[in-house]
Amino acid sequence: MTRRCSFLLGFCCALLPLLTQANVVVGGTRVIYPAQETEVSLGLTNKGEQPALVQVWIDDGSADSRPDDVDVPFVVMPPMVRINQGKGQTLRIAHIPRPGIPGDRESVYWLNILDVPPLPADQVSNHMQLAFRTRLKLFLRPEKLSGNAVEAAQTLRWSLIGSGPGRVLRVRNDSAFHVSFNSVQVKLKSGHVLKVRSHMLAPKSSADFPLEQKSSSAEAQGRVVYEWISDHGSSVRREAALEL
The missing domain is CATH 2.60.40.10 (Immunoglobulins)
Incomplete structure (x- = not known):
């Protein structure tokens, strides 16, 4: 140059x-x-x-x-x-x-x-x-990876970890593919909705996403609603249960 x-x-x-x-x-x-x-x-x-x-x-x-x-x-x-x-x-x-x-x-x-x-x-x-x-x-x-990018986004495992201000939403990606998020939120069984600060998740890894609002440690049941970005750049919405 x-x-x-x-x-x-x-x-x-x-x-x-x-x-x-x-x-x-x-x-x-x-x-x-x-x-x-x-x-x-x-x-x-x-x-x-x-x-x-x-x-x-x-x-x-x-x-x-x-x-x-x-x-x-x-x-x-x-x-x-x-x-x-x-x-x-x-x-x-x-x-x-x-x-x-x-x-x-x-x-x-x-x-x-x-x-x-x-x-x-x-x-x-x-x-x-x-x-x-x-x-x-x-x-x-790489060639011959097990699964595909769609399956990777659909098989994420979610759970609420910790208590008080340090409580986080933990997500695990066991696939060989990256998963990029547009948005993530938690809908608790009590009716509360918690927004989450998310980022791209690497293959074969886990990450802790901070909650933007406080929640009671007793509230651990609910569903995660997230939008992930496909190979074509489109946003795909999906729901998954929180693991206990």
């Missing part, structure tokens, strides 16, 4: 919170990469009224990573491209096998798409250039 490009990236990232809308639209909300495939593709479209410079890279979970700092088993082409207004570009992502990547479960990475609009022709000295970065989850899915 040239010094100019590195400076541009750092400057634009510093301005990300100031932008509310991107011109470049991504054709998906996540990328599923079957490990047996040579490559997968993702479409970009410039819906704006002027050209955009797009820089693309993949990181292993650190949002502060720069393209020249990351070390991941992927190559994305093109890493930087100009997309004219009303036009599109297809990204090609190739997996480079390497030792140490689990073969019995999914691994997750992040695809970064930085949309940098051009400087206006009549720019003045106090002009501020803004950029917008989109981060998508990229799931590397």
Whole structure:
């Protein structure tokens, strides 16, 4: 990467919170990469009224990573491209096998798409250039995993653990797939509804989700109502019983 490009990236990232809308639209909300495939593709479209410079890279979970700092088993082409207004570009992502990547479960990475609009022709000295970065989850899915992503979301095991302010909703994922949530709440038998602060659940793991409201430790019966995100980016609602 040239010094100019590195400076541009750092400057634009510093301005990300100031932008509310991107011109470049991504054709998906996540990328599923079957490990047996040579490559997968993702479409970009410039819906704006002027050209955009797009820089693309993949990181292993650190949002502060720069393209020249990351070390991941992927190559994305093109890493930087100009997309004219009303036009599109297809990204090609190739997996480079390497030792140490689990073969019995999914691994997750992040695809970064930085949309940098051009400087206006009549720019003045106090002009501020803004950029917008989109981060998508990229799931590397090994061959011949037992089950599938739908079964993973449907077979989660839920229970209320602890008492008082430290009480949490514990969820266990015995599958080989990640499960991402849109929302989680607990409907207790007493009629109380508890909202839960949730996050993505890794394969073959458990997590404790904090409750946003206090609940009595005596209340342990009820159901969990949760929305999980499918491979296609749609939100799927499901209910499950709390285990005692």
